[in-house]
Amino acid sequence: MTELFDCRDTYAATLLDLAQTDRDVVVVVNDSVGSSKLGGFRKELPDQMVNVGIAEQNMVGVAAGLANGGKVPFVSAAGCFLSARAMEQVKADLAYSGHHVVLAAQSPGVAYGGLGATHHSIEDVSWMRTLPGMTVLVPADPAETEQALRWAVGHDGPVYVRISRAKVPAVHPDDYAFAPGKATVLREGDDVALLANGTVLHRALAAADLLAERGIAARVVSMGSVKPIDVDVVVAAARETRGLVTVEEGLAAGGLGGAVAEVLTEHAPARLVRLGLPDTFAPTGSDAWILDHFGLDPEGIAASAATLVE
Amino acid sequence: MRSNWEFETPVLGRIGKDAPRAEVVAFLQRAGTELRRRDPIMIDHAGNGHIGGDFSIADILLTLLLHELNVDPADPLAADRDRLILSKGHTAGALYIAMALGGWFPPEDLMTFMDPGSKLNGHPNRRYVAGVEANTGPLGHGFPIAVGSALAAQMDGSSRRTVVLLGDGEMQEGSNWEAMMAASHFGLENLTAVVDRNRLQQGAAVADTMSLEPLADKGRAFGFTVHEIDAHDHDAILDVFAAGPSEGRPTLVIAHSHKGHPISFMSDNVAWHHHVPSPEEIDAILAELDELAAPAGREDSK
Numbered sequence: 157m158t159e160l161f162d163c164r165d166t167y168a169a170t171l172l173d174l175a176q177t178d179r180d181v182v183v184v185v186n187d188s189v190g191s192s193k194l195g196g197f198r199k200e201l202p203d204q205m206v207n208v209g210i211a212e213q214n215m216v217g218v219a220a221g222l223a224n225g226g227k228v229p230f231v232s233a234a235g236c237f238l239s240a241r242a243m244e245q246v247k248a249d250l251a252y253s254g255h256h257v258v259l260a261a262q263s264p265g266v267a268y269g270g271l272g273a274t275h276h277s278i279e280d281v282s283w284m285r286t287l288p289g290m291t292v293l294v295p296a297d298p299a300e301t302e303q304a305l306r307w308a309v310g311h312d313g314p315v316y317v318r319i320s321r322a323k324v325p326a327v328h329p330d331d332y333a334f335a336p337g338k339a340t341v342l343r344e345g346d347d348v349a350l351l352a353n354g355t356v357l358h359r360a361l362a363a364a365d366l367l368a369e370r371g372i373a374a375r376v377v378s379m380g381s382v383k384p385i386d387v388d389v390v391v392a393a394a395r396e397t398r399g400l401v402t403v404e405e406g407l408a409a410g411g412l413g414g415a416v417a418e419v420l421t422e423h424a425p426a427r428l429v430r431l432g433l434p435d436t437f438a439p440t441g442s443d444a445w446i447l448d449h450f451g452l453d454p455e456g457i458a459a460s461a462a463t464l465v466e
Numbered sequence: 467m468r469s470n471w472e473f474e475t476p477v478l479g480r481i482g483k484d485a486p487r488a489e490v491v492a493f494l495q496r497a498g499t500e501l502r503r504r505d506p507i508m509i510d511h512a513g514n515g516h517i518g519g520d521f522s523i524a525d526i527l528l529t530l531l532l533h534e535l536n537v538d539p540a541d542p543l544a545a546d547r548d549r550l551i552l553s554k555g556h557t558a559g560a561l562y563i564a565m566a567l568g569g570w571f572p573p574e575d576l577m578t579f580m581d582p583g584s585k586l587n588g589h590p591n592r593r594y595v596a597g598v599e600a601n602t603g604p605l606g607h608g609f610p611i612a613v614g615s616a617l618a619a620q621m622d623g624s625s626r627r628t629v630v631l632l633g634d635g636e637m638q639e640g641s642n643w644e645a646m647m648a649a650s651h652f653g654l655e656n657l658t659a660v661v662d663r664n665r666l667q668q669g670a671a672v673a674d675t676m677s678l679e680p681l682a683d684k685g686r687a688f689g690f691t692v693h694e695i696d697a698h699d700h701d702a703i704l705d706v707f708a709a710g711p712s713e714g715r716p717t718l719v720i721a722h723s724h725k726g727h728p729i730s731f732m733s734d735n736v737a738w739h740h741h742v743p744s745p746e747e748i749d750a751i752l753a754e755l756d757e758l759a760a761p762a763g764r765e766d767s768k
C-alpha cells in the first residue's frame with residue numbers, strides 16, 4: 157500500500173521551522189488556523205501569527221503592511237477566498253507593490269468537493285498567472301511542497317503556492333531539487349508527454365503505466381512551477397513526442413494548459429490536449445469523483461493521450 | 467499669460483520639533499501656499515489630477531511630512547521611519563509636491579507629472595519614489611496596509627508610528643471597517659487614521675451618496691479614540707498629533723476640511739473634484755493665493 161500524505165502537514169512543519177529560524181517570518185490567517193493545520197504553530201509561536209478574522213481584503217492588505225514593516229508574511233487561507241475575495245489587494249498591494257508575501261492557498265482546486273463550487277478554487281492559477289511579478293507554484297507532494305516554501309521565503313516578491321488537503325503519494329525522487337521555472341522529467345518516453353502538477357501528477361504517472369501496457373511510451377513531466385514555466389522542457393516535449401497532454405486540478409483555460417499552449421504556439425507548435433475542468437463549475441461530489449468525472453482518472457488521461465498517437 | 471506661471475517651487479526642507487510654534491505655523495503656511503501654487507500648474511501640464519482633494523488634504527499632509535513624523539528625505543527607507551500611507555491615492559499630486567518641498571526629490575521633477583515614463587504616476591508608487599509607502603489609488607487599500615505596518619512595529623517593540631490618510635467618501639469601502647476592527651482588536655495605539663472630511667466625493671456630497679454619519683460615534687464604537695479638528699487650522703493639527711495616543715487604542719482624527727480650500731470659487735464645490743483648471747482659473751487661483759499670503763497691511767504701504 158502506497159503511503160499517502162496531506163501536504164498541509166508538510167506546510168505546517170516547514171512554516172514552523174522557517175518561523176523559528178527567522179522571527180520576522182509571520183503567518184496571517186482569516187480564522188483559517190484549523191483548515192491550514194496551524195494549530196501547532198499557534199501554540200508554539202503565537203506572537204508570529206496574525207489572525208484578522210474572516211476578512212480577506214484586510215488579510216492581504218495587512219500582509220502588505222507587515223512586509224512594509226520588514227516582516228515576511230505567509231498568508232494562509234482557503235484558496236477560493238484568498239484568490240477571489242482579495243484579488244484587488246493581491247494585484248495592487250502585493251504584485252504591483254512588489255512586496256515579498258507568500259500566499260499559501262489552502263485546499264484549492266476541487267479539494268472541498270461536496271461543499272460545492274463556491275468553495276472550489278479552479279480559477280486561481282489562471283488569475284494569479286496573469287499578475288505581473290507573481291510566481292505561481294503547484295507542488296505535488298511533501299518534498300516539492302517543502303522545497304517550494306523554502307525557496308519562497310528567500311525570494312523577494314509575491315508567490316502564490318497551492319497547498320492541498322487531498323492525500324497524495326510521494327512522486328519525486330530523493331534527489332529532487334525544486335527550482336522556479338524548472339520542470340522535472342519523472343519518466344522518459346517519446347510517444348507522448350504528460351505534463352502535470354499538484355494533486356493529479358500521480359494520476360498522470362498511473363496513466364503512463366496504463367499507456368505502457370498498450371505499447372505507448374509516455375514521458376511524464378512534473379510542472380510544479382507554472383510561472384515561470386520551463387520553456388525548454390515544453391519545447392523538447394513538443395519536438396520529441398507526437399503530442400502533449402496537460403493535466404491539472406482546475407480550469408485548463410489559463411492554467412497549466414493555457415501556459416503550455418502559449419509556449420507551444422510561440423516556440424514549437426504541436427498537438428495538445430488540455431485536461432482539467434472545462435468551462436463549467438463542477439457538479440457535487442468528492443474531489444476524487446469530480447476529477448474522474450472530468451476525465452482526470454488514469455484511464456481517462458491515458459485515453460486522451462492515446463488519441464495523439466493514433 | 468502662461469509666463470506668469472514660470473516660478474520656482476523652493477526646497478523648504480523640514481522644520482524640527484524644537485522650533486517655536488509660531489515658526490512652525492509660519493513654515494507650514496508657506497508650504498501650503500507653495501503646494502497650492504504648484505498643484506494647478508502640474509495638473510494643467512498633465513491634463514489630469516484631483517485638485518479639490520489635493521487642497522483639502524494639503525495642510526495635514528505637509529504637517530506630517532515636513533514636521534510631525536520621524537522621516538528623513540536623505541534616508542527615505544530608514545527601517546524605523548514613521549510610515550505615512552496616503553490611502554486617498556488620487557491626491558498623489560499633493561503628496562509629490564509635499565515631498566519635493568521637503569527635499570525627497572528635486573522640485574523640477576514635479577513638472578513631469580504623469581509624463582510618459584515619469585516616476586510621478588497619477589497615483590503613488592513606492593517602487594518609483596523612495597519614501598512613498600504604498601501603491602494606492604483603488605480606495606480602501608491604505609487602512610489595512612497601515613494596520614499591517616503598525617502591527618509589525620508592535621511586534622518589534624518599535625516606537626515608530628503609522629498614519630493613514632483617508633478620504634471621507636473612501637470610508638464607503640468595507641475594507642476600511644475590516645481594518646478598523648483589526649486596529650482596535652490588536653490595540654494599535656501606534657496607528658492614527660485621519661479622515662479628510664471634505665464632505666464631497668466624485669459626483670456629489672457624501673451624505674447624498676452614502677452617508678457616513680455619525681462617523682465619530684462609529685469610530686468610538688469601533689474602539690478608537692476620536693478627535694475632530696479643523697483640517698486647515700495649523701494649531702489644531704499640531705495639537706492633535708502632539709496629544710499622543712491613548713493607551714492601547716488607535717486614534718481616529720476626523721479632519722473637517724474644504725475641498726479646494728482656500729480658493730473662493732473652488733471651496734466646497736464638487737465640480738472641482740477632478741476639474742482641470744483653465745488658464746484663466748489658474749491665474750485666479752494664483753492671484754487669490756498671493757492675496758492670502760500677503761503680509762497684513764501691504765495694501766496700505768503701497
